[in-house]
Amino acid sequence: MRLEAILDPSPQGVTKRSVMMKSQMEESRTDEGNEEVRRAWPPKKEELEQLYLTQRLSAMKISRIYGLKYPNPKSGETMVLWYLKKYGIQRRDRAEHIRKVTDEMAEGWVRRYAQGESLKQVSGGEVSPVTVFLHLRKRGVQLRDKIEALIETNTKHRKTPFSGDLLNSAYLAGFVIGDCQVLRHGRAIRVRTGTTHPAMAELFEEVFGPFGFVHRYPKKSRLREFEWNLEVDLDRTFQFLERDPLEALRECCASEDGFWSFLAGFFDAEGSIQLHRKRGGIGFELQLTNTNQEILECIKEQLTAHRLFSSLRQQTQDPARLGGNDVAIILRLLVWRYADVRLLLERLPLRHGERIAKREIALKLSYRASEPERAEIEAQWALLIGQIKAERDRFVLQAKRAVESKITS
Secondary structure, rough: OOOOHHOOOOHHHHOOHHHHHHHHHHHOOOOOOOOOOOOOOOOOOHHHHHHHHHHOOOOHHHHHHHHOOOOOOHHHHHHHHHHHHOOOOOOOOOOHHHHHHOOOHHHHHHHHHHOOOHHHHHHHOOOHHHHHHHHHHHHOOOOOOOOHHHHHHOOOOOOOOOOOOHHHHHHHHHHHHHOOEEEEOOOOEEEEEOOOHHHHHHHHHHHHHOOOOOEEEEEEEEOOOEEEEEEEEEOOOHHHHHHHHHHHHHHOOOHHHHHHHHHHHHHHHHHEEEEEEOEEEEEEEEHHHEOHHHHHHHHHHHHHHHHOOOOOEEEEEHHHHHHHHHEEEEEEEEEEEEEHHHHHHOOOOOOOHEEEEEEEEOOOOOOOOOOOHHHHHHHHHHHHHHHHHHHHHHHHHHHHHHHHHHHHH
């Protein structure tokens, strides 16, 4: 039966089905609990012209404005279309929205889709997602599968793909091998570390913050009672951080700058600059501490190739420090000759705030410094070490209070 006959209020058009439809219409006219209802049903011709022609709303959206509710949402749309026909309101050209898409609009859609928005989000209700899809495909955009698109849409924190910078990738490789844990978390690459130094926390956020949201949370530490854990989920383009440590180092050593960048990241994570008194004077020493003997031996080989002298030594680690009874061996790679220390400090692109501050003082020491010069450097060094310890103690105290507040809340 035709819809006109069903809705026709004249006696010859009244059937059992039309009565049911009319009853449903009456029930759909007002809904006090629905905030979307703004107009009373049935619509007036002027209202439909304003909504459909002027505001260019779809029949489906107009049905929602009038609060039409049916088990099948298409029924409300059909009702609006019937009244458009009844009032003689000309339907819009279905292909009009395709013709009105400008190159500027389409380029904007490409940018937004590349940033992770879904087809529905890009369309924004102005056009259909299908229209956006057709224009993206026309421009050769690689479209995401439905599962990937759903993950992108519902991801709270956006992940930026890696830029591809070789020196930065070398630095990050050395940094995570030195003092981070890398693991898979769903489709993301998760990197985490723990620290009691605010400078390390700032560095972690500096190197990973541009690519993902860095979470910081306090926890109890086996070694220092309390510390801060840092964690970030990265895009899959960071898979290079999952490589075998020795393989990663050898790949970075393919270029001289690549090796220095790797060593800078490793030194920022595991290195230290120490001041020693010797033979009536003072001198600086660089240390790299790690349990991976292959990595330290490979670094030593590279330093030797650059005519820098170093020494690899073993040291027994206190079992209590490891939280167990087994004795462990820790290795230290040392560089202490004046010229070698100076060359390394000048060459390494360090980013760690504490290492940079120490380097500035160390480079002030001249070769056979006078006693006043040595005294000035020792005073500056003592002041810096005191500041670092004070900042570390405050940072640990903040972690302790944060943990305790969670326990009591």
